[in-house]
Amino acid sequence: GDSVTQMEGPVTLSEEAFLTINCTYTATGYPSLFWYVQYPGEGLQLLLKATKADDKGSNKGFEATYRKETTSFHLEKGSVQVSDSAVYFCALANFGNEKLTFGTGTRLTIIP
């Protein structure tokens, strides 16, 4: 079945550092890929998405590129802020299946 593997957290960075959160997936066909963010005590918010190979999703300074050859969708940001502290979930949805398959989540803490 489909699966998503994320790097283990927690991740702690200083403000303005470069961020990478790794995500790889296993799926048949051509899934759509997503990054969701969850701030403390809240539900999930869609951060960015990509629907086909080589697509780059971007939002709020975050980027992720759909790499079919490496089955990856790593999340990056050039300069993180304290307000980026949250839990980040990588997810996929396969064609014809409405359900999302989530990774385990990566807790990110940014210190001033």
Next chain:
Amino acid sequence: GAVVSQHPSRVICKSGTSVKIECRSLDFQATTMFWYRQFPKKSLMLMATSNEGSKATYEQGVEKDKFLINHASLTLSTLTVTSAHPEDSSFYICSVHVGGAPYEQYFGPGTRLTVT
């Protein structure tokens, strides 16, 4: 996207009582909604798919008689935790499926249930 609300945001109930959680799609008519459960510092566990006008589809291992789901309209799905026990304490999150590829879901803010 879709704006999704949940009510209540927090609820404390006594063991043995039932609790109803509402999920509303405020600006989108949702034929499909999802209910998730999230344990502390864990990922989301899909509990069931809620289909408007028909029975919910439960994931393996989820007791349908304990977690009653009703999706009576295109804007409202409810999750009732019946005869709640402390182990049912959790963060419950609903989402709305907006249809078509790429199968995006928009999530509610979640409901924190504490059973004492």
